[in-house]
Amino acid sequence: MFSDSIPSPSDLQNLHSFLILGGGSSGDSAAKLLRSLGKKVNLADRSPEKANRELYTNVLSDNVPHESLQGIDCLIKSPGILPNHPILEMAKNKQIPILSEISLGRIFFKGKIIGITGTDGKSTTTALTFHLLQKKFPNAKMGGNIGVPFTSFCREDIEIVVLELSSYQLEDSPNLKLTSSAILNLASDHLERHKTMGNYALAKWKIQNLDDTHHNCFVNPNFFNYTPFPKPISDQLHLIGEGESYFISQNPNQILTKTNVYDAKNFPLKGKHNLMNLCFAIALCESVGMNKDDIESQLETFQGLPHRFQSIPTESLNPKYKHIRFINDSKSTNLHSMLSGISGFQKGNPLYLILGGIPKVEPLEPFLHRWKELECPLYVFGKAIEVWKEELNHVGLPVFYFDDLPSVLEKVKIDVTQWIVERDRKSQNLPLTVIFSPAGASFDLYKNFEERGNHFVHLVQANFG
Template structure:
């Protein structure tokens, strides 16, 4: 694969900072390119250490800190997304002229195929997999990954025709020359406020996805997603309202009560044809259609992929139903914006109310944003984890009763007890999981386990 402009000479030293999944992918890629590197991690026992030492027994590894003298000798630092660029050793090296990049910038140096790049506070995994399915339905050999699943560098050299990448704000902090074919920010809501000093700083990191893109998609209903681009860059918007001529949106047909996803006034498909439900999923489908359109995918292939798309685990995932009460796992809702989307999307479509299980590590988020949705859609709030009490306080202010539980098992039991026919018991935590669980998947799996025991009892 031919090198792109901007690369540092292969005999100059790279330092990979962080030995998780991304750091390991970077190491494997640099070795394939015969580029010298060493690895640094502030942890004594990073998650991929054993695998790394088995594969790279001769590569030097520094653990338990980030030594400044090592970083200052490097031509380039390849920083994993979980490592803040404000780390003093990294900031000092950068100030001395050491180049600081991440895995996505490195991917961009070597990628010579179209890239659809997707970010946002919520829905990015769903939209990424939707667009991936659309590309495959169009007959393209498609690499799907990034922040979702397979690290981007691990997708190179596999003969893919096109790449669809989910990108986090952390990954976007370190991009400079990365130039996607199509870019989007789906939405912006407060997240990672434990890493960013303000919503504006978080917003600025997300906006870097548009920097060098050849075409853009944005959310007309969210002003913070609008790109600042030259007029000649093609730009399409999507909306959950009736769209203008060149936009993607929703129209209601009063003759049969149907709702349709459209481009301008051209109907693409009925929401009844979708297997995923809720307004937030209609927005996800519209975003995917707009991205596919900008990438030149056939409409027939895009609609075919949406008709068969079943959604992802832990994202408004149907688990079970008992006594006309539905149980839904939305453990991936690790921030306030994601929980808001689930509450609004589900609450607006059911006859009953929502019994919400929420809580965990709130990452300094403002839970007051949820108050109106609690009042409108919730019957009862079962709170767990580190930030259970502030969530319950917001619930009380919104007129929604609730109580705190120490375990997810007892929370599920209480939620089922409070539910009435037509209600939904929804796990949508609005918080990270690491105060109680290994990750959001473990939290969602445990929820499913207790629900299935309950309904089979």
């Protein structure tokens, strides 16, 4: 059974033999921590041949539950492992304690923890909060789902950390007793695991710690449209949204909190969704004692994340393409994220949009409505074709289908060349934006979204350099 509370270090002393279920970065990090404590650590993984065997006493396939659990005192579950995995079921029957990697790290960490979750914007808001915190807390760290396992630094003497927490990590963990927390938004995602939006919301809701009068939880009020319970009444719960005491204004860009108004006109990231991310980050920083001057002094220097609406430098391109802006948004793995990215575009803005990958379980209709507004050409590749093609064809706008990303860029180059000729003929001044925002997972053709994004950048430079 999953532990219903965070064990103490003394509890851990009585456990000697551990099984990591699911390797990868978080599993390997947990193994390193446990080995440093003198524990025996085994691994059960679906690809045992790829394991870092130096970390483990034994490495087994995850399809042999009896053998995997023999002599095991505690199981550490990696977040990607499904809850109904046979080894988990057997561990529950044997009453073997089950911990998440995040929970294991929480046993040892003594400082303050800010936790951030939501469907979209988690990584950007985590990185942004970390960036702001460094003014007051220079030894702060960030980790979790953003790519740095919590167990890799949980024993360090750090005053404060920021953790990006996925629904999988939260679902697998008891109350993490966070100092402050945030739920940025909720949209259809991961329903292949959670099944319903209500279940998805309940997993996210585990981030809060409203029973602690010192805790502060910041939530987008739309989140409560999906919860199987009404919005709680609590002094520790703060809403961030239109008409609430925490919100944004545009023209000029400002962030409004209960006590301050922040000038955000020079904040580098564009779009309403990024101002909302900034509002959450500022609220979280205020909750741990940062003042307005320190926060504001950090706003201009945040550079955003790789593969998240990242402009490819025009200096690396042929001067004849100086009026073309290429955007790498490979981190967009669902429709909601992609729609946030293109929210600032209007009909008449020259735009080419590239989609692809493995679509999540979510309705296509909101995108179809937006596509009709923009009337832009659409380029689709990979697994998404068989899922979306029928609905896309019914819209009646230009859409092109390709097996892979190199084929997409070959077609884009032809169309860009024609656009330049037409632009010069009409003496138009508006630039063209080519956005790679796949709105699907990368695993049909790539190991991860980073590899996919790097390939897009390479193809742009090869075709337009």
